[in-house]
Amino acid sequence: MFQDEVRRAAEILRSATRVVAFTGAGVSAESGIATFRGAGGLWEGQRIEEVASPHAFAADPVHVWRFYDQRRTNVAKVRPNPAHEVLAAWQERFPNYTLVTQNVDGLHQGAGSRRVVELHGSLWRVRCTGCGREREDRTAPLPALPPRCAECGAFERPGVVWFGEALPAEAFLGAESAAEACEVLVVVGTSAVVYPAAGLVAVAAAVGAKVIEVNPEASALAHLADVTLRGPAGAMLPQVDAMLAGG
Secondary structure (H helix, E strand, C coil), X not given: CHHHHHHHHHHHHHCCCEEEEEECHHXXXXXXXXXXXXXXXXXXXXXXXHCCCHHHHHHCHHHHHHHHHHXXXXXXXXXXXXXXXXXXXXXXXXXXXXXXXXXXXXXXXXXXXXXXXXXXXXXXXXXXXXXXCEEECCCCCCCCCCCECCCCCCEEEEEECCCCCCCCHHHHHHHHHHHHHCCEEEEECCCCCCCCCCHHXXXXXXXXXXEEEECCCCCCCHHHCCEEECCCHHHHHHHHHHHHHHC
């Protein structure tokens, strides 16, 4: 039964030219990065929402930055896994391929993905709260918290989307356009409960795209899937890719 699903997924992808991969925290969990929506979801006894919000930053920027500095330091120690590698390789396989992620860890780029639509921003970008200047900074840990803008001296904040903030318009519109135009949407490692990002699955299904879900457990939108692969993406995607390559 399991191999039948792998074969079905490969058959669907084999005839496709317009493919979107939509990834969530489960992909990075296989590299050793904690998923905050899993068991626990706390940092120093606080809910993650309490340290990842504009209100929290305004109240105590040092405390918020300690959380993000720890995340950056942890992420710097891990490496992309086979799921990241397959998704990067698919940019050469499919003529029109878009990789959309909810993850902020940069592991897709680490695996070689060149064009990644980051719906929730990146841990490796910081943005000035004064002049708005944004820059990449991969120093981990940072020498001083919070970092300050070299241009205006104001505090810099993590370049991620916090609870209560809107997704970056350009990224979301790009992802939505790709979902509306795709033939196949591959949903990988996401619980599909965080909106508006999770709405991309319904957008693709509504225009008749085939949906392939790769996740150990059924997501909130599993009922929209044409094929479900129940298992870790790092094991599932290489099997689909091997069957795809084998013709």
